[in-house]
Amino acid sequence: MRRFDYFRPKSLKEALELKKTIAGAKFISGGTDLIVQIKNRELKPSALISLRFIPELATIEINGGARIGALVTISDILQHPELGHNYPVLTEAAKSLGSVQIRNVATIGGNLCNCSPCADMALPLLVLEAKVRLQSAKASREVPISKFFKGPGESCLASNEILTDILLNPPHNKAKATFLKKGRVKVDLAIASLALLLEMEGGICRKARIAAGSVAPIPLRLSKVETLLEGAAVSEDLVSKAQHLARETVSPITDVRATEKYRRQIVGVYVKRGLEKILGQSLA
Amino acid sequence: MKTEISFILNGLEVDVTVDGHLRLIDVLRNMMSLTGTKEGCGKGECGACTVIVDGRAVNSCLYPANEIEGKSVTTIEGLQMPEHKLSKIQQAFVDHGGIQCGFCTPGMIMSAKALLDSNPNPSDKEIREALQGNLCRCTGYVQIVEAVKRAARQLKSKQ
Ligand SMILES: Cc1cc2nc3c(=O)[nH]c(=O)nc-3n(C[C@H](O)[C@H](O)[C@H](O)COP(=O)(O)OP(=O)(O)OC[C@H]3O[C@@H](n4cnc5c(N)ncnc54)[C@H](O)[C@@H]3O)c2cc1C
Ligand code: FES
Ligand code: FES
Numbered sequence: 522m523r524r525f526d527y528f529r530p531k532s533l534k535e536a537l538e539l540k541k542t543i544a545g546a547k548f549i550s551g552g553t554d555l556i557v558q559i560k561n562r563e564l565k566p567s568a569l570i571s572l573r574f575i576p577e578l579a580t581i582e583i584n585g586g587a588r589i590g591a592l593v594t595i596s597d598i599l600q601h602p603e604l605g606h607n608y609p610v611l612t613e614a615a616k617s618l619g620s621v622q623i624r625n626v627a628t629i630g631g632n633l634c635n636c637s638p639c640a641d642m643a644l645p646l647l648v649l650e651a652k653v654r655l656q657s658a659k660a661s662r663e664v665p666i667s668k669f670f671k672g673p674g675e676s677c678l679a680s681n682e683i684l685t686d687i688l689l690n691p692p693h694n695k696a697k698a699t700f701l702k703k704g705r706v707k708v709d710l711a712i713a714s715l716a717l718l719l720e721m722e723g724g725i726c727r728k729a730r731i732a733a734g735s736v737a738p739i740p741l742r743l744s745k746v747e748t749l750l751e752g753a754a755v756s757e758d759l760v761s762k763a764q765h766l767a768r769e770t771v772s773p774i775t776d777v778r779a780t781e782k783y784r785r786q787i788v789g790v791y792v793k794r795g796l797e798k799i800l801g802q803s804l805a
Numbered sequence: 806m807k808t809e810i811s812f813i814l815n816g817l818e819v820d821v822t823v824d825g826h827l828r829l830i831d832v833l834r835n836m837m838s839l840t841g842t843k844e845g846c847g848k849g850e851c852g853a854c855t856v857i858v859d860g861r862a863v864n865s866c867l868y869p870a871n872e873i874e875g876k877s878v879t880t881i882e883g884l885q886m887p888e889h890k891l892s893k894i895q896q897a898f899v900d901h902g903g904i905q906c907g908f909c910t911p912g913m914i915m916s917a918k919a920l921l922d923s924n925p926n927p928s929d930k931e932i933r934e935a936l937q938g939n940l941c942r943c944t945g946y947v948q949i950v951e952a953v954k955r956a957a958r959q960l961k962s963k964q
Contacts, residue, residue: 523826524824556828556869571872573872619938620938622855627866
C-alpha cells in the first residue's frame, strides 16, 4: 500500500491541531471505508489521524434521549440493551451492516462521514430526526441529519471539523419504525433500502417519516410521500399513490449492483412493505 | 514515520516498530512470520485474514498496525495445543470435511472461535451469521457449519 504517516492523538484538541498542521491528512475511525479507498487508490492521504484513542468519542449515554459517540462501533450499538429497546429501528439497520468482522470495527460516525448514498445507519437516524454535533478547534455546532449530506462523499462537515456525537430525541412511544434493505447477498451494500416511521391515531396517520438509501445522490428523506400520508387514513388506494410518488421522487443510477429501473421498483415495494409491517396488516 | 507498538500476540508480549501504512496482517505475516493468517481480497470481503482482537473477530487486512497498541491479538497459531496437537475446533473441521483447499480455514476457524467464546451454544442460524464474513469456494459451507456444531458440543462436554 502507498505510504502514509499515522498519528494517534489522545484528545479532540490534539486531533484538530494535527489536522490543521499536516497537509493532506485524513481522520480515520474504523477504517473500513478509508483503508479500502486507499487500497483502491481513490485516496492518497499523506497521513491518517486516528480518532480511536479519544475515549469520550466512544461512549453511549441514555439521557431521556440518547447521545451516541461517533466512534461507537456497529457491534457496540447491537450490544447496548437500552439503545435497542428505545430505538429498535437503529438495531435493525445495524444488524444489516456488513459482516461480524466489519461491524466489530466500523463506527456509526464513519458510516455518516463517508457519505455514501447507501449508508445504512443514515436511514434510521433520518426518520428519528437525529442531530449530529460537529466540533472544530474553535466551536461546536449541531446540524439536523437531514441537512448533513450534500452528495456522494460530500457533507456539510468542514475539513477542520470532527463529527463527535449523534443526538437522539427521547423515544416516541406512539410511533413505530422499521428498516428494510435489499442486497444481492446478505453481506452487501444496499441495492435499495428504506426506513419508515409512522404514528397512527384512530386509523389516521399523524406522522410519517420515510428515508431511502441507494436511490439518490444522498440518503434521502421522501418528504412528499410523508406529506401525502400525514393526516390521511391509510387505505389501499393511498398506499398505491404513495408507492407511485416514491418511485417518482427518487433518482437512482444503474451500476454493478442493479439497474435504475429495478431500484425505483424496490422503493415502491418497500413503501408498501414498511407500512404493512408497521400496521401489521396486508395492504394488497 | 515509525512508531513503536507493544501488544499481546497469542499470549506473549511483543514490541515492534512499524511504518504508518502497515496493517495488522503485514505485521503478522511479514514481521512475525505467522503466515497462518491469509490475505485473500485485502478489502474486508472474504474473511481469510480474520484474527481476534480483544475478543472480537476483525479483518486484519483493514486493521492499521498502529491500532493494536495495548491490545491482545489471537491468530490461528495461537490455537495450537501442547505437543503440536490441534484444538477442538481445528480437529472438528478436519473430521467433518470443513477444510478442503484450506485457504479460508484459518479465518473460518477464528470467526468460529470468536463465536463459541461468546456463545457456547449457537443455533445453526447464529453460526451462519457469525460466518457471513468468511467466503469459502470449496466446501459449500454445510460441512463448515457441521464442524462448528460438533466443536461446540465437544467444548461443552469438556467442561
Ligand atoms: C466488506 C464491507 C462491507 C460493508 N458493508 C456495509 C453495509 O452493509 N452498509 C453500510 O452502510 N456500509 C458498509 N460498509 C462500509 C463501511 O463499513 C461503513 O460505512 C462504516 O460504518 C464506516 O465506518 P468506519 O469507522 O470504518 O469509517 P472510516 O473508514 O474510518 O471513515 C470513513 C470516512 O469518514 C471520515 N470520518 C470517520 N469518522 C469521522 C469523524 N468522527 N469525524 C469526521 N470524519 C470522520 C474519514 O476521514 C473517512 O473519510 C462495508 C464495508 C466493507 C469493507
Ligand atoms: S483479506 Fe481481509 S477480508 Fe479478504
Ligand atoms: S476450503 Fe477452499 S476456500 Fe474454503
